[in-house]
Amino acid sequence: MQYIKYSDISTCNKTISTQITGNLNLVSARYPVRMTEYYAGLIKHQDDPIWKQCMPDSRELEDDSQCPDPLQESALSPVPGLIHRYPDRVVLLVSNRCAVYCRFCMRKRLVGSGDEPMGEGGLHAALDYIAAHPAIHDVVLSGGDPLMLDDESLSKILTGLRAIPHVAIIRIGTRVPVTLPGRITRDLCSLLRKFHPLFINTHFNHPDEITAESGNACALLADSGIPLGNQTVLLRGVNDSVETMRKLMTGLLALRVRPYYLHQMDLVQGTAHFRTSVRTGLEIVRGLRGHVSGLAVPHYVIDLPGGKGKVAILPDDVKILGNMMQLRTYTGEQVLYEDITTPQE
Numbered sequence: 001m002q003y004i005k006y007s008d009i010s011t012c013n014k015t016i017s018t019q020i021t022g023n024l025n026l027v028s029a030r031y032p033v034r035m036t037e038y039y040a041g042l043i044k045h046q047d048d049p050i051w052k053q054c055m056p057d058s059r060e061l062e063d064d065s066q067c068p069d070p071l072q073e074s075a076l077s078p079v080p081g082l083i084h085r086y087p088d089r090v091v092l093l094v095s096n097r098c099a100v101y102c103r104f105c106m107r108k109r110l111v112g113s114g115d116e117p118m119g120e121g122g123l124h125a126a127l128d129y130i131a132a133h134p135a136i137h138d139v140v141l142s143g144g145d146p147l148m149l150d151d152e153s154l155s156k157i158l159t160g161l162r163a164i165p166h167v168a169i170i171r172i173g174t175r176v177p178v179t180l181p182g183r184i185t186r187d188l189c190s191l192l193r194k195f196h197p198l199f200i201n202t203h204f205n206h207p208d209e210i211t212a213e214s215g216n217a218c219a220l221l222a223d224s225g226i227p228l229g230n231q232t233v234l235l236r237g238v239n240d241s242v243e244t245m246r247k248l249m250t251g252l253l254a255l256r257v258r259p260y261y262l263h264q265m266d267l268v269q270g271t272a273h274f275r276t277s278v279r280t281g282l283e284i285v286r287g288l289r290g291h292v293s294g295l296a297v298p299h300y301v302i303d304l305p306g307g308k309g310k311v312a313i314l315p316d317d318v319k320i321l322g323n324m325m326q327l328r329t330y331t332g333e334q335v336l337y338e339d340i341t342t343p344q345e
């Protein structure tokens with residue numbers, strides 16, 4: 001991918017080691033470090049929200065209580081690189097590379113590792129599986145980052161999927177608009193638009209990631225008719241305040257990116273120092289709903305361990321008292337609301 005300007009990774013590691021001391025090499029030996037010049041340029045000072053997301057931290061190695069794969073994605077993979085948890089949709093792990101390796105990644109066990117989740121043979125096996133299961137209507141390309149593949153490989157995968165009549169929706173999950181916005185080229189957009197209905201979920205976590213460059217990447221995608229969503233991970237010390245989340249979610253909406261999920265951090269080994277309580281998440285959702293455009297309010301979800309799926313949770317604003325409901329408004333007022341009585345009751 002010559003057209004992509006990466007900062008040289010060795011330079012990048014050198015920069016880090018001059019700035020942090022300690023067992024950083026041990027961290028990067030276990031969990032790879034990678035940066036783009038662009039993303040590193042968003043760092044304003046040590047330990048700011050961008051720094052925390054991309055710079056290795058010795059605490060990654062101290063967290064041995066948790067499991068590398070709590071969602072049991074491997075167990076739910078009928079063929080390598082394909083996760084089939086819900087009846088009608090699957091996730092395809094088409095790349096294990098990312099422009100930046102986020103320190104809180106839920107697929108920390110996979111990203112940046114040597115073996116590709118999906119080579120040529122793996123792709124055929126996955127496509128055969130999808131073709132043999134007519135219940136699958138929605139395929140999510142993930143990884144790693146699917147947009148780290150070159151246009152030709154991406155085109156091959158999308159063409160394969162579009163050849164399967166029961167695949168109605170294709171989605172791509174990518175953080176490239178945030179970490180390597182230059183990858184969103186006009187060529188890439190003309191390729192993607194051939195495969196509609198195609199949705200992209202991107203991954204912004206902090207208002208500092210909203211820049212002219214990332215905004216332009218989103219505009220190119222949106223102008224190609226691609227509905228854009230966003231998945232944010234709730235991260236301690238990065239975005240765990242109402243003020244930051246309001247700014248992030250309303251900022252995204254202005255880029256035509258619709259906030260989709262706010263994720264409670266998965267219980268993934270090596271990420272414990274980023275985890276907030278669920279109460280914090282609920283307070284943030286309460287600080288959004290009614291206070292900012294409803295279009296800017298994501299679903300707050302916990303992806304349950306054991307691969308049991310995502311559950312959306314809401315602040316406790318509804319009390320059901322027989323036929324009456326006591327509802328809490330965004331200003332905190334308690335209002336009674338009478339439900340209708342259906343004939344059979």
Ligand SMILES: *Cc1c(COP(=O)(O)O)cnc(C)c1O
Nearest residue numbers: 083084085086089090091140310
């Ligand atoms: C999140 C996820 C999906 C997609 O779920 P939606 O709620 O439809 O966005 C599908 N499969 C797996 C394994 C997932 O983790």
Ligand code: SF4
Nearest residue numbers: 098101102105144175
């Ligand atoms: S871009 Fe996504 S898959 Fe890649 S390291 Fe970050 S969170 Fe993980």
